[in-house]
Amino acid sequence: MVLQGQAGENAVVGRDAFDEILARLQERGYAVYGTVNEKGTGIFRPLGGAGELSLRCTGGTLPPKYLWYPPSETMFTYDRQSGALRSEIEPVKQAVFGIRPCDVHALLALDEVFLGGDYPDPYYRARREDLPLVVFNCVESGDTCFCSSMGTGPGLDHDYDLLITELDRPGRFLLEVGSGLGGELVRDLRAEVARDEDYQVKHRRLEDAAANARTTLETEDLPRLMSEGHGHPYWREISDKCFGCANCTSVCPTCYCADIFDETDFSLTETRRKRRWSWCFLMEFGAVHGGNFRERRIDRLRQFMQHKLNFSVGQYGRFHCVGCGRCIVWCPANIDIAQTGRTIRGDA
């Protein structure tokens, strides 16, 4: 068959289709990012060709968040001689090829943070508005993934332009079109008609992936239990191990906290107001005139986890933990947010 290029269409494609989709994104002026296998993990890099893509999800180091919320950005520049302010917000054309469902959920959480309130953030919006997503469903769970517990995976059924699920035989993928743009990316592509069996395979694989998850966390009533467990001795136990290095928060796809500061060049001609990632885990985060709100490591650690598993629900009605497992992988002290959640609620 040949794809018409409409939202709602489905078909079975081979890996060669990826090249075509990537090429079309690039033709349309998008810088396309995907996970490339490097040093034993998947790292989001600009893609040359689809061949570079690694299909196995390994979590990677930084989440693709940096594409729509960069680690550091200039908000405006100020000419110290003329006193003129310049803030040019340029729309950015980026696309992600192979983003996973958990990261899509994290993106949706950030959308609420940056765009949902009274003051939509123009810098975020400029990167977010035109952001095609080619999503890979996860047919295998990583060791530390608990998306199925958090309701953010392993499959996705909304907010994608294209959705790709690997079927049983290697090199066969179920392709689902989720938007007009997604359609354009696959119009006229040669493909096999997707049969019922293919859907069955998809669902079975996703169910298996969820069932085989090695990390789990029961979320029923979790915020209340976390609040009640604020004084649980386990906090002391893990904060004795915790380095306070903030690795966990730095790899979290939903952390959004920031510093805003002024940077002036050496010749004092120009000041740039910048925003850069910051985290409640840093000592400097809670510092105020005459003290620090979270001087103790235990308070910083608890803020991080409480925010993810409790406070975010009060703030946004959803967990700001999407179960991606990155903070677990990269914690040099082996501290595990899912384990913590289980312990506090008494499941572990």
Place this chain on the structure above:
Amino acid sequence: MTDRAEKPRLAVFKFTSCSGCQLPFLNMETEILDLAESIEVAYFAMAGASQPGPYDLAFVEGGISCQEDARRIRKVREESRILVAIGNCAVYGGPQALRNFLPLEELKRAVYPQPELIHCFPTCQGIADYVSVDGFLNGCPVDHGHLQDYIVSVMLGKAPEVSTRSVCLECKMKENVCLIVAEGVACMGVLTGSGCGALCPSFDRGCYGCFGPSADPNLKSFANLCRELGLTEEEIHRKFRYIVNNAEAFREEAERHVPQPVES
């Protein structure tokens, strides 16, 4: 600030050190010449400036290890409005503070044919042990970006801020794969203040802590980690007693582990 007389007067002093923390000024290449337009480089022996004080902003490299150092740092303090310790030596005493943990007379004999001619203190200490200090910039050597930020802050009239992030975060921003997690290397980045840009881990080597302890280092947990990774007590001791050996946190943690045998 057009009138020359109104330019803030900058000074750079050297005490017991390797000169490596003065070099970042000279390595600022073209910026150093721009700098000279907005600031008067009043004292900087290595760059040929030797005007007398007072100075508005004095950067001090080097630790205090003898009577003459102690006398001179007091004079520098008197003459300087803002006094900043730059680098491991001025902040903590430097690599040469390793001698603080060894018997001086033995050291003298090990190095000099006529040890009786040697006059110095038994220790090399950071300058804050002798005078009050307004700012500290860590590193071995200090980072030139930190120096620039400091100077700019002073010129703009704001209190300079020194970040309390860990080396880990610099690693993450570079998308390095964590050496502790992936390779079982006892990398000290988790305890070490940022500033270097995670140099060592970016070059496949564990951080050895040259920017000194971070804001709230969990030394005990790190020692446990080292043990899990198979390091002996003696090796753990030497990890803390290395380039930055005289920072309180590292010094004390070293003492908690068996000291190295000194054979002679």
Place this chain on the structure above:
Amino acid sequence: MCPSRLRVDYLTRVEGEGGIEIDLDEQRQPLDVRINIFEPPRFFEGIVRGRRCEEIADVIARICGLCPVTYQLGTLMALERILGVQASDQVRLLRKVFILSQYLGSHCLHVFFLALPDYLGYNNIFELAGEHRDLVNRGLRLKKIGNDIASLLGAREIHPVTAVIGGFTKLPPRSLLDGLILQLRERQDDALAALEQIAALRRPAWAGGRIYGALYHPEEYAVDEGVWRTSNGLSLSADEFAGYVEEYQVPYSNALRCRLASGAYYMVGPLARVSLNFEQLAPETLRAASRLNLSFPDYNPFDSIIARLLEIMHALEASIRYLQAAPVSEESPVYDIRAGAAASLIEAPRGTLYHRFRIDDRGLVQEARIIPPTTQNLSRIEQDLREMAPQISYLPDEELARACEVAVRNYDPCISCATHCIVTRRS
């Protein structure tokens, strides 16, 4: 007139802090000349004792912030000889580039920041830059490429972190080396132009007899391999070096110094190297030298600046050649710890640098000895002043002081390097 003591309290534009004292009699004839170094001792040879051999290169590098690479590599090369580690060809080539990067950084710093103000009549680079911005910019660009090379190979220019026993923790990708070659080529014009401009400046003509010492290698301009030769016929291996070079202290006690076993003072550094190994400079450097009628050996210490400029040119050219020849494939050297002792010689920017270690079968350092170039030059510097003083002592104090400072600066003495320094009790 009455007897007087002229004192330059703090030598400026040298690396470290030291001073000169000249005693003059009623006729203003010099009685005595002393170089005081008030850099306190740092006991590096003592503090590395008892440490694992793998750890000491990073400590020893901190002897000197200006040429840390030569300290690191000198240490590693001595240890490799003990452990029987043979560095691969690519490592040997990259190490030479690494060493030459120190020549670029250190010589440029000396030529443009420290010495040039003397030759053009300014107090310091800031004044100089006002009127000679072009020349200064050339210097800054050349210095920068030295730093860039060191950062590429060593992660940072001061106290780099990648050099280990057997090689590097990680090698830069070939593409970056190729990029570096292009940058080195771009800088060659700067080096030539600076040499031409500075060679045209008037330098004091003054030559005395002196002995030069430097590494020599039949196939290249030696920086880390070969034998140590002197202009009076010595030819020594690293292990023999300490037997012929004597460290001693002087009664007025400022720093350890060196002399040959014969009692003669000698000079190491760029002028010594170029004088002894002139023919081995890279081809374009040699051509430029002959076009400018620069001939070596040259016994005028004031020509040191020219020797440095020739070495800057050479460093660019030779680095290009080494980088082209270096394949880059990851390697991880393996070795076993064993007891032993060995020495190494390396040509640091300021001259020959000697290391010797003895380690036990656990790899712990039992004994260390380091002889930096400035230690070797100190007596020779004083000798220069002593020989020059009668001819210039008629100058008014300020000019005399300045002339002496210039003469000291010929050696670019690095006082931080002089690890064997003793504090003088200054009256």
Place this chain on the structure above:
Amino acid sequence: MVKSEEDLRRGANPLSLRPVEILDVRRETPDVNTYTLRLVDGSRFRFRPGQFNMVSVIGIGESALSMSSDPEGTEALAEGVFQHTIRVVGNVTRALARLRAGDRFWIRGPYGNGWPLEQASGDLLIIAGGIGLAPLRPAIYRRLAGNPGRLEILYGARTPGDMPFRDEFPVWQEGGARLLLTADKADEGAEWPYRVGLVTALLDEVEVSPARGQVFICGPEGMMKSVVGALSKRGWPPEEIFVSLERRMECGQKTCGRCQIADVYVCQDGPVFSYAAVRDLLGVDL
């Protein structure tokens, strides 16, 4: 180009700054200044009592500072003109202290919810400590301008000399407000007809009753905690007690995370909260 408040809130770039010109700087106390300001573009700056601006001295940084003037203007204050009253504690406030009439700085805002004046239809008790009087002053003026209910103001500062707006106190009293003042300590010999001691000590003299009133409180957090505790003991229901919290803020728009306390954001959910809403939070990891 006069924009409505809604326009401003939904405007193109809420993070973009607007220049203001200093018309006057008035030294209130040794470390507190009141700046009288006007938007450089001539438009009227609209806000509600208790709201704040993010104030920038570019190159130095940004700080959250409440408006201290009557939003409707007063006889002394022309329309469109507004005030900030600022205590010098750090970088930005020190840089502001270096500015003079005619100089400019930058603002964005207004941010935050402000005091629930509409709700406070009965009597109103205002309790302020130190610089905390500044964010309450707009509310005082609005009350004086309209509401017939009783208005009592309890105010404490370190010393009598540390009280801003002293020359306005008689005006407030003439307008019908009952003013109870206290200083932590008064200089010996200085004339100080009021109390010496903590502001909580004044609570016994309060006439406004919990039955038909509200309380607005602003001051150092320790002071607010003890005041709230004392009020609760006196039977004030937590729903009728309002506190203005202070947290570090970088953005003012709920994204920098600095001002979170559990699940509230001081910048937008506050800075004014009913004690009922934050009671649990104030106990925990503030």
